[in-house]
Amino acid sequence: MMPKRKPQRHQYQCQQYQENPMLTINDKFYSKEDFNEQKQSYVSINTINQSNAVAVCVEDNFIWLTLCYYLKSKKISAMPIHPSVPKDTAKRMAEKAGCELLIYGDLTGLIELSTTNLNKSEAGIIQMSSGTTGEPKCILRSWADIDIEIKSYCQAFSEPDSMTPVIACPVTHSYGLICGVMVALNRGQSPLIISNINPKYLIKKLQSCQRPLLYSSPVMLQGLLRLWPANSKLFAAMTSGSTMPQQVFEQIQARVENLYQQYGCSEAGCISIGQDLSAANDQGKPLPHVEITCGNLDNKQQEIVAYVKTASGTKTVKTQDVGYLSENGRLHFLARMDDTIIVSGLNVYPAEVEDIILEHPQVNDVVVFKIDDQFAGQRVCLQYVASPAINPAELRQWCSQHLALFQVPQILQPVDEIMRMANSKVNRKLIALNYQQNILTRTNKSSEGKQAERAN
Incomplete structure (x- = not known):
């Protein structure tokens, strides 16, 4: 039975x-x-x-x-x-x-x-894996390797020892499960797990905790802080999953006493933790069990490669991300390699373009993606949410005054909402595919309409 x-x-x-x-x-x-x-x-x-x-x-x-x-x-x-x-x-x-x-x-x-x-x-x-760079694949990380990650995480990130971990992200994902729940229990703490993601309920729970450390995503944190009492700050928050636009980072940093973010991937787990953040793409220093190679201030355009200590030796993980180390050894994320747009041999990093366009007072959200171009190799494309609405030609003119010529979007499309996955990431490949399919559908309908007119 x-x-x-x-x-x-x-x-x-x-x-x-x-x-x-x-x-x-x-x-x-x-x-x-x-x-x-x-x-x-x-x-x-x-x-x-x-x-x-x-x-x-x-x-x-x-x-x-x-x-x-x-x-x-x-x-x-x-x-x-x-x-x-x-x-x-x-x-x-x-x-x-x-x-x-x-x-x-x-x-x-x-x-x-x-x-x-x-x-x-x-x-x-x-x-x-998240599937942002292709077909999702199964990744097994041994229990012994996870124990090594937890020990290293606690060693590198000791500030939360006196905080109350509040995990408001799925505990079916390694971020919430390992870095949230397992790390907390390893510290001897009592984690609070929130599956009722109602912002008002979450605020009430956070206010009832002593020195809460919220594990969340940038999108959820941004929405939560819109409702947070104006005369106080959230004590501490950790984000992961996607890099915030610089404008959003500055807004959140002003409302949180202790803001952290961590960087990692499915194959390696957590690679680095950012404390005392200086910029939206500042991912902090690698954990003790990880060494990395990537670009530097003179040559930023190199892949981040992690060398992770495991129970069976050192594991080499090619992250497919582009980034660099600053002079003080802090990792800075630039872009996914697959997301980088090459226009006439020049690299365009979507996040850099998005940060600039978000400075426009009417633009609330954006995503930059690419499509092939027979002359330039690839073309910079933009979907944007604006209030009040702004004409694409007008926004493109504004972009030409604030971006390098090769960074200026050639295709601009106003939308009601930017499509995001459940973990708040954008899948630029899927957005580009949907855009091209919509264009093809409209072209076919137009062609069918003209044929019908000629038949009549």
Whole structure:
């Protein structure tokens, strides 16, 4: 008989853990005894214990986190899948990753899979890459390597030792799971995990914490601070996932006492942490277990390559990002290599162009992307959100006065909203593809209309 998750204590009983819970999820408090008891319940689920890799797609973060730590203790690989993913899609993802079991919805949803392609020589966390540079791929990082990252993260980033970690990002992603929850528990802290991403609710929870450190994304942080009381500042915030435009960075920095950001990738985990930030693209110094090579102030246009200490030796990770080290050894991100636009042999970095255009008083949001050009090689394109509206020709004229000639967008398209992925990143390739498909569709319709006119 399959064990059920133990019943929740009544609210008045939960309150006894409010002073010192192991962790809190929204308004529910869990003690160490709660956590260990739930972990122990998995011992009798044979399909879990007989698997080499288990995919987990459940609504309840307490179930996921206890499963994660249980699988880690048994040296079984875990693949977290965001609970919003439909069952058929989750099943395909799990099979592609080589998982033998998918737990979907809750502990009653055990789906056995027939797969054989997983590397069974090591166990760890399996994640899908973001897919911003191509087809998403499965990446396994061993539990031992994750332990090295956690130790290095805590060593390099000790300021939060006296803060309350508030994780308002998915704990199915390595940023929220490893850098948020696992690091906090390793420090002996009690993390507050927020899955109810209502800004007013989040503000209330942050205001109830002592010295809160919010783990979030730039987009969420920007929206949150619009509602934050004007006469106070948020104590601390960490961002990751996408580089902020300089204008947004300055707005956020003015409202947060301690602003941090971290840089990493799926293959390496966290590579660097930025403290005492000087600019939006300042990613700080590499963690102790990581060395990097990249550009310098004289030659910025080089790929960031990370050399990561792992349990089995040094792992070389080519990030496909362009960046450089400043004189004081701080990493500065410039662009994804795939996003760099080459116009007549000159490099255009989308973020640099976006930062300038966002200085226009009517422009609220932008994305720069590229399409092929038979004469210049590639063409700079722009989608923008403006209020009040501004004519593309007028905005292009403004750009020509504030940008180098090769940086000026040749195609400008006003839109109601910039398309972003769930992690707040923009997929420039997809935006370019959608733009070109829309042009092709309009061209075909126009051609069909002219043919119909001639027929009449």
